Amino acid sequence: MVVVQVIVGGLLLGAIYALFSSGLTLIWGMMNFINFAHGEFVMLGMYVALFVVMWLGGGPLAFGVAAAFALAVLGVAIYLALIREVIRGPMLAQILSTFGLALLLRYTAFFVFSANFVSLPPTALSGTLNIAGVYVPVAQLVAGAAAIVLTMSLHMLLAHTDVGSRLLAVAEDRAAAMLMGIRPDRMQALAWGLSAAAAGIAGALMATAYPWSPSVGETFGLIAFVVVALGGFGSVLGSLYAGLIVGLIQAVSAFWLGAIYKDIVVYGLFVALLWLRPQGLMGKA
Amino acid sequence: MLLLLAAVLLFYPIMLPGAFYRDIGVTFLLAAISASAWNIVGGYAGQVSVGHSMFFGLGAYTPLVLYSLYGWPPLAGVPFGIALSITLALVIGTPTFRLTGHYFSMATIAVAELIRIFTGTWDLVGAAIGVQGPATARGWWDLTFRGELPYYYIFLAVLAFVLAVTAVIERRRFGFYLRAIKASERAARSLGVPVRRTKIQALALSAAFTSLAGSLYAIKTGFVDPDSGFGILISVQMVIVAALGGAGTLFGPLIGALILIPLQSATNSWFGGGGSGLTYILYGGIIVLIARFEPGGLFELWQRLTPHFRRRAHA
16 A cells, blocks of 8 residues: 555656646747756745745635746746847857856745745645545645646647647747747747746645755756656657656655665666657657 | 966965965865866867766765775875776767757756765765865875965966866867867768767866866865765856856866856855855856856957957057
8 A cells, every 4th residue: 555655646746747847848849948947946936835825825726826927927037038148149158047047046045035944834735635545635636636737738728729839830940930920039938938837836836735945946957857858858748748757756766765766766767868768758759 | 468367376375375365266276177177078169068076076086985995195096086087978978979959968967966866875985974085194195284375386287287288279180179069060070070089088088187176176175075076066166167257268267267266255254154155146147147148258258358459559
């Protein structure tokens, strides 16, 4: 029964990995650009949730929406002020821009919130369910389910709506999209907004179930790389599967090998993937 | 200009004799050596590694581990650290250089993180606690000095050596290959540049120098743990220092270190223990600004501005 417990826990966390990684993969697919500050977006989403609960007395729905909105605004602002310019510059500038952003956000968070771990006060989602002998905290269950629904919605948005087609058109061929009357700049700003919102809401969902500190951004950033590499760069559906797989692998290796080794297993998998199959599991060669 | 810089570096400890200034001087030299080493593959060849801490850490760990296991003087372990780093560069170079741009940076981060976490679980090398060097010198060969002054001149000599090698490379065919690869890998290949071999050679050389910097750090500090050896911030500092001054220029890393290290010491001494966090906020802000407004670094800005001044002086 313990093994089932471990597997369920891993999949539920993996669903949240899938959600924030779908944001990273969207940006990659749109503009061949890796956002090294993506994990920091997740971390900020967690603090937005804390802020809404502590200062405004909001519930899970309120802080989920607030985190998505706050991060969407931040994402669009970062695109307009920074990314739009550096994308035309040399490779070093592209990599440095979001790396610098990551340092800036992470250490500002350390400065403002201190390095201590915090967790949300009990919310409407506190408590534990007993499903056929497997204990599942309600918060984890709701967060995991919501993450899967949201990741699927992002996939549907891209695959089945007009806006999605415009986004994909820009990803496919910027110049051709422009000739079709699409404004690439707006679409890319929208992609950055969606990407950061996915990270923010994933952070808010995670905050209901897990404690955190400003340093989690670094870990989540690396996990998002692993998920995106596994699911294929640019594939939202791929990141859904890959997120669940990574969550599962982490939980199982932590259970069998010990908590320290879970990161060794995951990063080892990542390096092996980049070396052997850089297009990812679901990606096209 | 160059003579002036050399003279200032040579006489700096005599001009500002306080222990505080010597400490800044030694830290500055170490940052300049590391960033100059990174510069060979990250700057000239344009392969933005954010995992160079793997070589720094190997260089830092090897002499101290050999000391703690066999009582070797740390100096004797330095060549072994360099040999290990070159081996690592050759092993990871082949698969990693199939990746370019962002992919390459991501892969280098992952390898360095993997080594950092693994080191933290390995008891033979001190696991999470780390390893120590000789507490007191058994002889001059232990290179364990009370004051900063001997370290300053040893580091200065190493920096001069690294820069001299880089200067030679700049003028030789190898240097042109590196810049050709940075400009366009495909074009370089079609003109007959052995792209993969050149990249691996550059990484091996860069790894050797980075390893040397790590050894110097460990011998001077007498201690290394997973974070101070393999931590991601070690890699990030090399990239920032080089990029601020000008990646792919001979003196860029030196200029970057000249600005960043005193700034870092100032924030640390002004804000005390909480200063290290502020340092990284500052670092982050500087990199974002450099990436956005001056991607060529300060050296390029300087080159762009100087003709204006000269013209004005003539008029």
